[in-house]
Amino acid sequence: MGKIQSAPRRPGEHGPRERSRNLKLAIYQQLRERIVFLELKPGEFINETRLASELGVSRTILREILQRLIADGLLTATPGQGAYVQGLDLLMIKNAYEMRIPLEGLAGRLAAERARPEDLDQLQGLIAQGDSLISQRDYREMARLDWELHRTIVETTRNDLLATTLLRLLIPFNRLWYIAMADHGRIGNFLHEWHKVLEAIERREAAAAEKALIDHMVATPSVISPVLSLDATP
Numbered sequence: 001m002g003k004i005q006s007a008p009r010r011p012g013e014h015g016p017r018e019r020s021r022n023l024k025l026a027i028y029q030q031l032r033e034r035i036v037f038l039e040l041k042p043g044e045f046i047n048e049t050r051l052a053s054e055l056g057v058s059r060t061i062l063r064e065i066l067q068r069l070i071a072d073g074l075l076t077a078t079p080g081q082g083a084y085v086q087g088l089d090l091l092m093i094k095n096a097y098e099m100r101i102p103l104e105g106l107a108g109r110l111a112a113e114r115a116r117p118e119d120l121d122q123l124q125g126l127i128a129q130g131d132s133l134i135s136q137r138d139y140r141e142m143a144r145l146d147w148e149l150h151r152t153i154v155e156t157t158r159n160d161l162l163a164t165t166l167l168r169l170l171i172p173f174n175r176l177w178y179i180a181m182a183d184h185g186r187i188g189n190f191l192h193e194w195h196k197v198l199e200a201i202e203r204r205e206a207a208a209a210e211k212a213l214i215d216h217m218v219a220t221p222s223v224i225s226p227v228l229s230l231d232a233t234p
Contacts, residue, residue: 027055028065035074035085036175037140038182042087046075072171088172090228096169101217103166108209110157112201119156120202126152127194134191139181147174149194153213156201176224188223190216
């Protein structure tokens with residue numbers, strides 16, 4: 001795995017703080033994906049010295065990123081022993097699932113009300129990619145695309161707190177869906193569900209967008225059931 005390069009600079013992104021922020025985000029995203037895609041396996045010890053050298057950053061910067069991954073539930077830390085990749089926590093996943101259902105609905109409603117033309121273009125592009133990936137059975141890209149689709153929807157709400165909360169809640173499900181696909185071939189009917197969400201947002205039908213995202217969430221247990229039992233009922 002090569003050293004991380006910072007993201008291309010956009011207009012106004014000339015300062016060292018912005019470059020540092022972009023670098024940290026790029027490293028965080030790479031490490032999150034390495035955990036989701038089982039390159040770093042549950043229970044695996046995180047060797048900070050080796051990982052910092054591999055990524056070309058200081059241990060201070062790396063520790064800051066690791067703290068974010070701990071907060072996301074992807075790593076666990078033991079005082080004096082360091083950090084390890086977190087296994088799947090059934091209780092946490094059930095709690096996250098209960099929270100996501102109404103919040104995803106709210107995100108759909110706000111996205112339908114607030115989407116800009118560029119947001120719709122981005123959603124259309126992501127779903128078009130999904131149409132091409134389904135025949136290839138590219139599970140890694142499909143899981144990454146699911147993350148990007150949800151990220152785009154929550155950012156379209158223009159509600160930063162809602163976006164931050166939902167993306168954090170999404171992490172364990174992104175991980176579970178990849179395992180369900182890679183190990184069990186369970187894809188579900190996600191493309192149909194995505195199209196329903198997009199159609200409602202494009203038509204500015206807030207109630208329909210809310211329902212489409214809730215329906216997408218309600219379908220989740222049947223897809224990930226081979227990995228663990230997740231009962232959506234109280």
